[in-house]
Structures are given as structure tokens and as C-alpha cells.
Amino acid sequence: xxxxxxxxxxxxxxxxxxxxxxxxxxxxxxxxxxxxxxxxxxxxxxxxxxxxxxxxxxxxxxxxxxxxxxxxxxxxxxxxxxxxxxxxxxxxxxxxxxxxxxxxxxxxxxxxxxxxxxxxxxxxxxxxxxxxxxxxxxxxxxxxxxxxxxxxxxxxxxxxxxxxxxxxxxxxxxxxxxxxxxxxxxxxxxxxxxxxxxxxxxxxxxxxxxxxxxxxxxxxxxxxxxxxxxxxxxxxxxxxxxxxxxxxxxxxxxxxxxxxxxxxxxxxxxxxxxxxxxxxxxxxxxxxxxxxxxxxxxxxxxxxxxxxxxxxxxxxxxxxxxxxxxxxxxxxxxxxxxxxxxxxxxxxxxxxxxxxxxxxxxxxxxxxxxxxxxxxxxxxxxxxxxxxxxxxxxxxxxxxxxxxxxxxxxxxxxxxxxxxxxxxxxxxxxxxxxxxxxxxxxxx
Amino acid sequence: xxxxxxxxxxxxxxxxxxxxxxxxxxxxxxxxxxxxxxxxxxxxxxxxxxxxxxxxxxxxxxxxxxxxxxxxxxxxxxxxxxxxxxxxxxxxxxxxxxxxxxxxxxxxxxxxxxxxxxxxxxxxxxxxxxxxxxxxxxxxxxxxxxxxxxxxxxxxxxxxxxxxxxxxxxxxxxxxxxxxxxxxxxxxxxxxxxxxxxxxxxxxxxxxxxxxxxxxxxxxxxxxxxxxxxxxxxxxxxxxxxxxxxxxxxxxxxxxxxxxxxxxxxxxxxxxxxxxxxxxxxxxxxxxxxxxxxxxxxxxxxxxxxxxxxxxxxxxxxxxxxxxxxxxxxxxxxxxxxxxxxxxxxxxxxxxxxxxxxxxxxxxxxxxxxxxxxxxxxxxxxxxxxxxxxxxxxxxxxxxxxxxxxxxxxxxxxxxxxxxxxxxxxxxxxxxxxxxxxxxxxxx
Numbered sequence: 001x002x003x004x005x006x007x008x009x010x011x012x013x014x015x016x017x018x019x020x021x022x023x024x025x026x027x028x029x030x031x032x033x034x035x036x037x038x039x040x041x042x043x044x045x046x047x048x049x050x051x052x053x054x055x056x057x058x059x060x061x062x063x064x065x066x067x068x069x070x071x072x073x074x075x076x077x078x079x080x081x082x083x084x085x086x087x088x089x090x091x092x093x094x095x096x097x098x099x100x101x102x103x104x105x106x107x108x109x110x111x112x113x114x115x116x117x118x119x120x121x122x123x124x125x126x127x128x129x130x131x132x133x134x135x136x137x138x139x140x141x142x143x144x145x146x147x148x149x150x151x152x153x154x155x156x157x158x159x160x161x162x163x164x165x166x167x168x169x170x171x172x173x174x175x176x177x178x179x180x181x182x183x184x185x186x187x188x189x190x191x192x193x194x195x196x197x198x199x200x201x202x203x204x205x206x207x208x209x210x211x212x213x214x215x216x217x218x219x220x221x222x223x224x225x226x227x228x229x230x231x232x233x234x235x236x237x238x239x240x241x242x243x244x245x246x247x248x249x250x251x252x253x254x255x256x257x258x259x260x261x262x263x264x265x266x267x268x269x270x271x272x273x274x275x276x277x278x279x280x281x282x283x284x285x286x287x288x289x290x291x292x293x294x295x296x297x298x299x300x301x302x303x304x305x306x307x308x309x310x311x312x313x314x315x316x317x318x319x320x321x322x323x324x325x326x327x328x329x330x331x332x333x334x335x336x337x338x339x340x341x342x343x344x345x346x347x348x349x350x351x352x353x354x355x356x357x358x359x360x361x362x363x364x365x366x367x368x369x370x371x372x373x374x375x376x377x378x379x380x381x382x383x384x385x386x387x388x389x390x391x392x393x394x395x396x397x398x399x400x401x402x403x404x405x406x407x408x409x410x411x412x413x414x415x416x417x418x419x420x421x422x423x424x425x426x427x428x429x430x431x432x433x434x435x436x437x438x439x440x441x442x443x444x
Numbered sequence: 445x446x447x448x449x450x451x452x453x454x455x456x457x458x459x460x461x462x463x464x465x466x467x468x469x470x471x472x473x474x475x476x477x478x479x480x481x482x483x484x485x486x487x488x489x490x491x492x493x494x495x496x497x498x499x500x501x502x503x504x505x506x507x508x509x510x511x512x513x514x515x516x517x518x519x520x521x522x523x524x525x526x527x528x529x530x531x532x533x534x535x536x537x538x539x540x541x542x543x544x545x546x547x548x549x550x551x552x553x554x555x556x557x558x559x560x561x562x563x564x565x566x567x568x569x570x571x572x573x574x575x576x577x578x579x580x581x582x583x584x585x586x587x588x589x590x591x592x593x594x595x596x597x598x599x600x601x602x603x604x605x606x607x608x609x610x611x612x613x614x615x616x617x618x619x620x621x622x623x624x625x626x627x628x629x630x631x632x633x634x635x636x637x638x639x640x641x642x643x644x645x646x647x648x649x650x651x652x653x654x655x656x657x658x659x660x661x662x663x664x665x666x667x668x669x670x671x672x673x674x675x676x677x678x679x680x681x682x683x684x685x686x687x688x689x690x691x692x693x694x695x696x697x698x699x700x701x702x703x704x705x706x707x708x709x710x711x712x713x714x715x716x717x718x719x720x721x722x723x724x725x726x727x728x729x730x731x732x733x734x735x736x737x738x739x740x741x742x743x744x745x746x747x748x749x750x751x752x753x754x755x756x757x758x759x760x761x762x763x764x765x766x767x768x769x770x771x772x773x774x775x776x777x778x779x780x781x782x783x784x785x786x787x788x789x790x791x792x793x794x795x796x797x798x799x800x801x802x803x804x805x806x807x808x809x810x811x812x813x814x815x816x817x818x819x820x821x822x823x824x825x826x827x828x829x830x831x832x833x834x835x836x837x838x839x840x841x842x843x844x845x846x847x848x849x850x851x852x853x854x855x856x857x858x859x860x861x862x863x864x865x866x867x868x869x870x871x872x873x874x875x876x877x878x879x880x881x882x883x884x885x886x887x888x
Contacts, residue, residue, distance in 0.1 A: 007511050007574055009565035033561055036520035036548070041561055044511045067451050067488045072598045073517060073581055074538075074550070076480035091543045094518075096550075099535045099585045104480070106518070106540075117477055117485055121453035130451055137517055137581065141543045154516045 001347070002384045007044050009033075010395060020216040022327035023148030025338060029398050031323070038145025038153035045399065046323065048346040050156065053188065053322050054135055056343060056444075057158045060184040064176040064237060066131035066160055071113050073137055077103035079112040082296050089201065092140045106139035109202065111292045111314055114161045118310070119298035125165045128300065128310070129173055133160035135319060149320050150280070151218070156320035162313045165300070167289070170311035174206070174287050175242035177315040181210050181283045182232040182245075187444055188322065189341035190329060192282055193227055194249055198258035202314060204288025209256055211279035214328040219279045222260050224252035224269045280325045287313040331400070338400030339421040343444040347381040348437055349373065350396045353407035355386045362407045369405060369416070369430060376434050380405075397421070403437060445791070446828045451488050453477075454839060464660040466771035467592030469782060473842050475767070482589025482597035489843065490767065492790040494600065497632065497766050498579055500787060500888075501602045504628040508620040508681060510575035510604055515557050517581055521547035523556040526740050533645065536584045538597075550583035553646065555736045555758055558605045562754070563742035569609045572744065572754070573617055577604035579763060593764050594724070595662070600764035606757045609744070611733065614755035618650070618731045619686035621759040625654050625727050626676040626689075631888055632766065633785035634773060636726055637671055638693055642702035646758060648732025653700055655723035658772040663723045666704050668696035668713045724769045731757040775844070782844030783865045787888040791825040792881055793817065794840045797851035799830045806851045813849060813860070813874060820878050822885075824849075841865070847881060 009030040018024040026032045031046030042050060058068065074096070080086035094106040107113065114132060122130065135158045145152050162173035178194065185192035190212050197209035211219055227249060235245045253268040255261075265274070293299065293309040302308055318325075331338045342348065351369060353362035366382050373380050381401060383392050396404060406417040406425065418433050419425035453474040462468040470476045475490025486494060502512065518540070524530035538550040551557065558576060566574065579602045589596050606617035622638065629636035634656050641653035655663055671693060679689045697712040699705075709718070737743065737753040746752055762769075775782045786792065795813060797806035810826050817824050825845060827836050840848060850861040850869065862877050863869035 004570075005509070007513070007565070007576060030565070033564065035516060035557060035560065036518075036522075036546075037544075039516045039518055039520075041516060041557065042514040043561070043565075044513055047512055047514050050514075065449070068491055069451070069488055070486040070491050070494075072479060072483045072485060074480075074483055074583065074598055076483075078480075094540065094542065096538065096540050098538065099587065100481075102480075113479060113485065116479065117487070120477065121451070121474070121487075126448075132451060139518065143543065154518055 001380075002382050004384050006381075008399075009043070010398075018148060020147050020150070020328070021331050021333045022150060022216075022324035024333070025327050025331055025398065026148055026324070032149060038142055038151075040149055040152060040154075045346050049340065049344050050320060050323050052344040054156070054158075054319050056187050057184055057317055057319060058135065060180045060187070061133045061158065061160060063183075064131065064180045066133045068134060069117070069132050070134045070136060071107070071110050071117070073106055073139070074104050075107045075113055077105055079116050079296070080105065083112045083115075083292050084295055085112070085201070092142065094139045094141045107136075108138055108140045109314075109316075110134070110159055111161070111202070111312070112296070115292045115296045115298050115312070118163055119293075119296065122163070122300060124301045125303060128163060128165050129169060130163040131160060131173060131176070132163075133158060133315075147216070148324060150324045152320075155318065158317040158319055160315040162315070163310045165302070165308070165311070167311060170287060170289070170313060172239050172242065174285065174313050175239075175246055176237060177285050177313070178208065179232055179235050179237070179242060179245060181285065181315075181317070184317065185210060185212075185282065186232075187343055188326060189343065190282070190326065191228060193223065193254060193279075195221060195223065195254045195256050196259050197256045197284065199286055199288070202286045202288065203291045204286045204313075206287040208285050209281045210283035211256070211281055212325055212329055213277060214280045214325070215278055216328055217278040217280040219281050220257040221255070221275075221277060221279050222257070222265050223254040223275050225273045225275045227252040227254050280321075280328060281318070282322055282325050283315075283317045285313065285315045335397075336394065337397045337421060339402050340400045342402055342437070342440045345401050346399070347401045348378045348441065349380045349403040349405060349433075350399070350401040351380050351382040351405045351407065352389075352392050352396055353382070353384070354389050354409060355384060356409075357386060362409070365407050372430055373434065376438065378434065378437050403433075405433065445824075446826050448828050450825070452843075453487070454842075462592060464591050464594070464772070465775050465777045466594060466660075466768035468777070469771050469775055469842065470592055470768070476593060482586055482595075484593055484596060484598075489790050493784065493788050494764060494767050496788040498600070498602075498763050500631050501628055501761055501763060502579065504624045504631070505577045505602070505604060507627075508575065508624045510577045512578060513561070513576050514578045514580060515551070515554050515561070517550055517583070518548050519551045519557055521549055523560050523740070524549065527556045527559075527736050528739055529556070529645070536586065538583045538585045551580075552582055552584045553758075553760075554578070554603055555605070555646070555756070556740070559736045559740045559742050559756070562607055563737075563740065566607070566744060568745045569747060572607060572609050573613055574607045575604060575617060575620070576607075577602060577759075591660070592768060594768045596764075599762065602761040602763055604759040606759070607754045609746070609752070609755070611755060614731060614733070614757060616683050616686065618729065618757050619683075619690055620681060621729050621757070622652065623676055623679050623681070623686060623689060625729065625759075625761070628761065629654060629656075629726065630676070631787055632770060633787065634726070634770065635672060637667065637698060637723075639665055639667065639698045639700050640703050641700045641728065643730055643732070646730045646732065647735045648730050648757075650731040652729050653725045654727035655700070655725055656769055656773055657721060658724045658769070659722055660772055661722040661724040663725050664701040665699070665719075665721060665723050666701070666709050667698040667719050669717045669719045671696040671698050724765070724772060725762070726766055726769050727759075727761045729757065729759045780838065781841045781865060783846050784844045786846055786881070786884045789845050790843070791845045792822045792885065793824045793847040793849060793877075794843070794845040795824050795826040795849045795851065796833075796836050796840055797826070797828070798833050798853060799828060800853075801830060806853070809851050816874055817878065820882065822878065822881050847877075849877065
């Protein structure tokens with residue numbers, strides 16, 4: 001893609017309305033545009049990143065056997081009255097009357113709707129377990145939307161729901177998602193730590209938030225530093241392995257502030273390992289048994305002939321929020337250098353020729369390189385504008401594509417100036433560049 | 445995917461509430477589930493088809509240089525007041541008040557919002573043309589939702605918008621979409637004919653509806669039969685070639701009923717070529733010049749220093765409706781046989797073993813075949829239930845996967861019973877089956 005033909009509206013300066021770096025950067029390089037309070041349009045650069053995140057989330061859901069469905073954004077109030085949450089939910093729920101004066105709402109979450117789908121479709125324990133997920137727009141009418149897409153009103157989310165015959169199987173499902181989330185965030189090059197969390201309006205008594213550290217985060221966390229060394233390597237999709245994984249993490253004290261207990265913290269964590277800091281919630285999983293299945297009468301036939309309410313959990317990942325979370329983790333705002341993980345970068349590489357009005361040779365060289373890259377499924381963004389070199393570099397550093405090819409006045413047909421952001425540039429052959437990028441992409 | 449693990453809730457009989465065959469079939473094989481009047485959830489089988497259609501639509505938009513963005517579902521009323529459509533639009537617009545009592549709405553279309561994005565981002569003719577599209581949920585509060593997802597309230601749509609410096613360039617953009625649409629529908633194995641159409645609430649004076657023939661369609665059409673022989677073969681993305689393409693179609697009288705003129709029809713079309721029938725609108729394109737850019741003050745600097753309002757067009761494809769439209773075109777409801785085009789079929793092939801409780805050999809054979817198919821990126825749906833053979837066949841005929849492998853009691857390791865729906869079965873080697881399916885998929 002040539003910048004001159006692209007729709008990437010770049011701002012010269014940081015927009016004054018943005019208070020945190022992800023919001024600043026996203027407006028600055030034209031990833032999003034606010035359309036009204038807490039509601040954003042996604043422009044090509046931002047959408048490309050979000051779509052890649054969405055696809056990684058999807059693949060990791062599929063790997064644990066979850067099946068994708070898609071529930072609508074607008075729901076009837078009836079099912080919320082069945083579950084008892086219609087009145088409870090408060091003003092964050094966007095309530096709507098349609099032309100027939102029926103009470104509708106824009107779904108802030110989908111426990112009721114998925115339970116309704118399930119109860120009308122599944123009758124027997126033989127069809128269990130079932131893991132269903134969807135990736136859809138949601139709306140929460142925040143009183144004070146802020147921080148761009150980090151706390152907005154209309155947001156894009158993956159939510160999954162598990163249906164099991166009893167607690168033991170349900171916890172197995174819960175642990176599958178636990179592993180799936182660790183793998184998802186790892187592919188996004190994020191260190192997200194599962195922390196015991198409050199269940200809030202979703203309900204239940206078991207819950208983990210997945211949190212990445214960030215000063216701008218809105219979650220306060222209390223944790224044992226050593227938890228950052230735990231990982232999911234070697235975990236498998238069987239009950240024992242997943243239990244071990246949970247235990248490995250839960251050995252270390254790690255909670256959000258609603259769950260914080262000073263005495264316990266100080267008893268379990270020696271002083272030098274204590275970490276009290278802030279983080280961003282990027283995922284949240286819940287086990288709530290029959291909280292919805294019971295009032296909504298969602299039961300299955302058991303082997304011995306009786307019936308029982310299915311045991312359910314729900315599992316959310318903020319897909320749009322992750323775009324901001326990755327920026328919070330990867331953007332050096334002092335140097336104005338962003339570096340996307342290759343797995344979600346809007347392009348794989350940028351090509352930056354010095355363009356002279358009377359001499360098209362650098363542009364032609366860029367074109368030849370691009371053709372070669374395309375053959376290898378490497379997507380590049382080419383700055384074909386005639387801006388001066390330093391502003392081109394500045395712009396590309398903000399856009400954050402992790403690799404750059406720089407084409408100066410002296411064209412060398414064999415060796416190309418190649419740079420990974422944050423490292424020194426070097427002269428290498430194009431074939432070598434292709435190899436490096438392919439290898440990086442394959443890792444994912 | 446094994447049917448026993450899948451979420452494909454099949455109904456024994458046609459649901460009585462469904463009046464047309466696409467609605468019947470979609471409920472029958474569990475592609476969708478109604479959640480409230482005119483609002484549906486998409487279950488795995490239906491979603492897989494819709495996602496494949498979405499991807500084909502996306503690829504064909506990218507091929508003409510359109511860039512993908514994503515506008516939100518909820519819009520502010522402000523921009524609609526600017527364009528003057530807020531009062532005009534009537535009760536089909538779902539109007540919402542948020543907790544701050546601001547007037548919002550669920551977007552029924554996006555001319556205003558995209559104009560707002562454009563005017564704040566693009567200032568010079570040098571950045572033109574721009575073609576922007578998005579694929580998003582929309583809402584129209586139909587007074588009588590009917591025919592399942594064919595005329596529902598919440599629906600999934602691709603809409604694109606073109607921005608040009610003058611009429612000539614704008615018509616070039618219009619014609620690019622004209623070609624893109626023909627190619628899109630062809631990949632869906634549909635014969636969609638462009639017909640001169642009324643512009644309705646979108647406005648402007650040039651418009652085509654793309655219509656496929658179907659008795660259950662809601663568009664009445666008047667056409668010269670010979671138009672069905674015109675195609676886009678050989679057309680290129682240059683002005684002359686695209687003009688020729690438009691002319692090839694426009695040589696034949698072909699209009700929807702709002703544009704119908706009896707005298708003209710009878711003068712231009714000899715009796716034997718006249719076709720008066722019904723069809724389903726699957727796409728609609730509009731050119732409306734400065735209808736929105738003028739009231740919304742969306743202008744660019746011209747080469748000679750003056751300013752002018754950009755010239756815009758808009759281009760819609762009903763992505764969710766296409767799922768139903770393909771069923772209307774491909775489902776033989778008398779024989780209860782559906783046959784999806786391979787390009788959008790939920791699976792590439794079905795495997796139907798006769799399963800005996802005491803003998804797992806056919807299931808094992810199915811598993812071996814599936815492993816081999818997976819290696820070749822061929823996705824299969826395996827009926828591992830112990831239902832009798834004829835009900836398995838009946839079920840698979842309704843699901844409509846175009847190819848079947850049947851594993852009977854006599855297992856032959858070399859030759860496999862293979863059937864393309866609607867044709868006779870034959871005994872062939874697995875390698876041959878793989879070759880056939882790969883070839884079919886590559887065509888797309």
C-alpha cells in the first residue's frame with residue numbers, strides 16, 4: 001500500500017483531548033476517529049490491527065473446541081426479566097423502545113441470550129460439554145467514557161459460554177479457557193497475569209481477571225512478583241495438566257483490589273516480593289454454576305433419567321481494548337516510537353524511499369522490492385510522499401511497523417538498508433530480509 | 445467436525461412459522477435462531493456460510509482499491525440533522541436516548557457518518573479518489589419483519605462510499621463497483637442482473653439494483669431476457685472498459701417496478717424477449733453527487749485553488765440476506781436437497797459412515813479419511829451418530845454440503861463411494877476426491 005493512496009490521516013501533534021498514550025497515538029496516526037462521546041470509527045490502520053487480534057482470539061478459541069456463533073446486538077428485555085437482571089443492571093444498559101413500544105436493549109453481555117439459545121436446542125447430557133463463543137459489538141452506557149477505546153461505550157468483545165453436566169466438568173471447561181487465554185495473550189506478545197477477581201454483576205464465586213501491567217491501568221493489583229515467571233509451557237487439554245497449571249499460578253498471591261486482604265497479602269508474600277501496582281484488564285473469566293440456567297429453566301436429561309440445570313461459565317476478552325492495551329505496553333512516548341508485535345502489526349514492513357521530484361529511481365526500487373515481498377506474502381506500507389526523510393522516519397516510528405527498509409540516494413542493488421525498530425540498521429540482501437520476516441511471522 | 449460434538453440443532457420437520465424456503469431451511473438445519481421479532485442469532489452452520497460470503501465480498505472490494513474501515517452501530521442524531529434526513533427517515537430508524545438524554549440512533553445506513561469522517565481527514569484533491577467500505581450490523585425497524593433473515597430488523601451489510609473530484613471521476617468509481625458486484629455474485633454462483641432502479645431515501649439520479657430471480661423475491665422486475673447472457677468477462681479497471689461493460693448491460697431494457705414504463709418496455713423489447721417476474725435485491729449502488737457533501741460542507745481544495753464539494757456514491761451488499769438468497773436459488777424443496785456453492789459451503793465435504801454399535805470400523809475409516817482431508821485443507825463434517833442410514837442422508841441433503849463420502853459396511857481400502865449432490869455416486873480413490881475438491885475450491 002502506498003501512503004499517497006491510503007486513508008491514514010496523520011496529525012502533526014498529539015491531540016490535546018487524549019490523556020493516555022494509547023489514545024494519543026491512535027488519534028495521531030489515524031487509527032480511530034471519535035464519532036460521538038465514547039463511540040469510535042475504526043480507520044484502516046486501526047481496523048487492520050483489531051482484525052488481526054480478532055483472528056488470533058478466534059483461533060485460540062477454536063483450538064479448545066469452542067464453536068463460533070453470533071448473537072445480535074439488540075436483545076429483548078424479556079430474557080433479562082427472566083434472569084432477574086433487567087432492573088439490577090442499572091443505567092449502563094442502553095435501553096431502547098422500538099416502534100411497537102417493546103422494551104429492547106443493546107446487549108452489554110450475553111448470558112441470558114446464550115442460555116435461551118441453549119435451552120431451546122439441547123436436551124440431553126449426551127450433547128455436553130458445549131463451548132460457544134461469539135465476537136460482537138457491545139454497548140455499555142458509561143457515565144464518563146474516557147481513554148479512547150479503553151473505556152468507551154461501544155466496544156468489540158469476544159465472549160464465550162460453557163455448558164456442562166456438573167461442577168467437575170464445568171471446572172474443566174473453565175480451565176480450558178484459562179489456558180486458552182494465556183496462549184492468546186502470549187501470541188499478542190503481552191504478559192497477562194491471571195488474578196483472583198470479584199465477579200460483579202455477572203455473578204458466581206470463581207473468577208480470574210487477566211491483567212497486563214500499565215501505569216494507566218484502572219485496575220489496582222496486589223501480587224507476588226514471582227508470578228511473572230510462571231507460564232503455560234507444556235500444558236495440555238486434559239484435566240490433570242490444566243489443574244497443575246492453575247495451581248502453578250495460584251501458588252502466588254495475586255488479586256485485584258476488590259479481593260485484597262492486607263493481612264493475607266503480608267502473610268503470604270515476603271516484603272521484597274510484594275508488588276502493588278496498576279494494570280489493564282484484558283480478559284475476565286467466571287464460573288457461576290446455575291445462576292442463569294436455574295431461573296431460565298435451562299436443564300438437560302441426566303444419564304440416570306433425572307433432569308438438572310446445566311452448569312455455566314462465561315469468558316470475555318476485550319478485542320478492541322487490546323489494541324489500546326498493546327500500545328500502552330509497547331509505545332515509548334518519550335522517543336515517539338511504537339513497535340507492534342509482528343502478529344498484529346498493520347503491515348509487516350515499511351519501505352521508506354527518499355523521494356526526489358526529478359528522480360524516480362528510489363521509488364522504482366521501492367516498487368521492485370514490494371513486488372518481491374508480495375510474492376512472499378509480506379505486506380508493506382510504502383511512503384511514496386515527497387516529505388523530507390526525517391519526517392518520514394518520524395511518521396513510520398509512530399505507525400509502529402516493526403521492520404523498515406530505507407532507500408537512500410545511493411542505490412545498491414544487492415544490499416539494502418534494513419532496520420528492526422529499536423535496533424541498529426544493517427545492510428542485507430533482500431532474500432535475507434524475507435527470511436527474517438517469514439521466520440518472525442511463523443513463530444506465531 | 446463430528447456431528448455428535450457440534451452445535452447443529454436440527455428440526456425433524458419444517459417449522460410452521462416459516463413461509464419461504466430459505467427461512468424454512470435455515471431454521472430446520474439450525475443455521476439461525478430467532479431471538480425476537482426480526483432479530484436472529486447465527487448458529488455455527490449459518491455463521492460459517494455468512495463469514496465465507498463476507499470474505500468474498502471483502503476480497504472483491506479490496507481488488508478495486510477500496511479500503512476497509514469500521515463505523516460504529518450507534519450514531520449521534522447531530523449529523524443526520526445536518527444532512528436533513530433525521531426527520532425524513534421515519535419510523536424505520538431506531539431512535540435511542542442515552543443516559544444523558546442525548547438523541548442517538550442505530551445506523552440504518554452510513555452516508556452521514558462517512559462524510560463526517562472524510563471531511564475531517566481529507567483536504568485536497570490530491571488524496572482523491574478514495575473508496576471506503578465497511579461490513580457492519582445495521583438496524584431498520586421494519587413494521588412487519590418477515591421471511592427470516594431476508595427482511596429482518598438487524599442485518600449484516602457491506603456498504604462502500606466513493607469520494608471524487610468531479611462527475612467523470614465519480615462515474616469511474618461507480619463503474620468500478622458495478623464490475624466488482626458482478627464478480628462478487630459470480631463467485632457466489634449467483635446470476636445477479638443490474639437493473640435501473642429508484643434511489644429512494646438515499647437520493648441521487650443514477651442507481652442500479654442487482655437482482656437474482658426468485659419467485660419469493662419482493663422486487664418486481666421487467667426485463668429483456670437476453671440480458672442474462674451478458675457477462676463481465678474481460679472487463680478491466682479502466683474507464684473505457686468499464687463504460688463498455690455498462691453499455692453491454694444497458695443495451696437491454698431492465699428495470700425494477702418503480703422505474704417501469706409500459707410503453708417503453710413494449711417498444712424496446714419484442715414480445716418473446718419480455719420477462720416480467722420477481723427477484724431478490726442483493727446489492728444496490730447509487731450515485732448522488734453532492735447530496736451529502738454540500739449540506740455537510742465536505743469540500744476539497746481543487747488544483748486551481750478553488751474549493752468544491754466532493755462527489756459521492758454509495759454501494760451496498762446485503763451480506764446476511766445473501767445467505768437466504770443463495771438458498772432461494774439453490775434449494776430444491778420438493779426433493780429436500782440443498783446444494784451450497786463450494787465457495788460458501790459450511791464444509792467442503794460430508795462423511796457419512798453407517799455406524800453400528802458393536803463395530804467401530806466404519807467410524808475409524810471416517811477418521812482416517814478426515815485426517816487425510818485435513819492435511820489438504822479440506823474441511824469435513826462427519827456424521828458419527830448411530831441414526832439409520834436414510835435419515836443421515838436426508839439430514840446431509842438438507843445441510844447441503846456439495847460433496848459426500850459414504851462408508852457402508854463393506855469397507856474397500858482403495859475405492860471410496862463419492863457423490864456430488866444431484867449426481868450419481870461413484871467409487872474413486874481418496875487422492876482423486878482430494879483432487880476434485882481442490883480444483884473446485886481453486887476456481888474461486
